[in-house]
């Protein structure tokens with residue numbers, strides 16, 4: 189699985205280690221995402237998924253044998269101009285007194301600087317991002333008034349304005365109804381089809397196995413990685429150990445995993 193050339197990886201993370209408050213949070217985590225791939229990062233609460241994404245963004249102190257985007261070291265400028273980031277909804281300051289359009293425009297600050305007017309080309313990108321995330325009709329609404337699903341779509345639109353080559357999504361489906369999940373899944377798959385490398389953390393394992401090209405099972409370390417079909421074959425022990433669940437947990441059956449004796 190890891191024998192393909194690093195040169196082709198849109199996102200390449202090698203041997204990432206993170207220690208926070210004296211605790212080892214990530215241990216030698218390596219992963220990659222190809223251009224055009226939709227990849228899920230799954231694991232229990234506290235597994236280190238958010239820490240991994242924030243390390244890629246340079247927001248958390250870490251050590252690594254190398255992180256690169258399309259072969260270029262992932263420095264602050266590369267992150268700012270090529271990587272789109274959708275944080276968890278609760279991390280965003282929703283009481284900020286601005287409109288949906290202004291929030292989406294704020295996704296341009298990496299290249300514009302605060303307070304500068306967006307050029308025509310940027311305005312086009314803002315309209316396109318709003319259209320794709322289906323928030324155009326909300327453009328002049330104040331941010332604080334939105335529902336959870338509307339907020340999530342605004343965060344996605346804001347991440348799309350720079351037309352990123354890499355998109356990092358932190359639990360984009362949490363608390364969303366089915367139509368909004370379908371809309372966003374279609375959007376993420378569409379972005380991947382256009383060549384974007386999409387990496388998403390999620391607790392929705394069924395949807396991830398259904399929608400994603402590859403998945404990483406993570407809890408401090410990478411416990412397994414592969415296509416949905418490959419991961420259904422790794423053995424139920426790996427899933428039980430990663431997610432710290434019992435053999436009787438109905439999730440295992442719902443995921444279509446084989447039992448210890450090889451039966452479903």
Ligand SMILES: Nc1ncnc2c1ncn2[C@@H]1O[C@H](COP(=O)(O)OP(=O)(O)OP(=O)(O)O)[C@@H](O)[C@H]1O
Nearest residue numbers: 208209211213231232233234235236237238239240
């Ligand atoms: N600033 C910090 N100082 C110390 N420990 C931290 C810090 N930030 C996170 N951690 C710890 O790192 C571990 C991983 O947290 P992280 O948020 O990355 O997990 P996660 O997989 O995203 O979990 P969840 O599914 O609950 O969002 C947790 O045990 C958390 O308590």
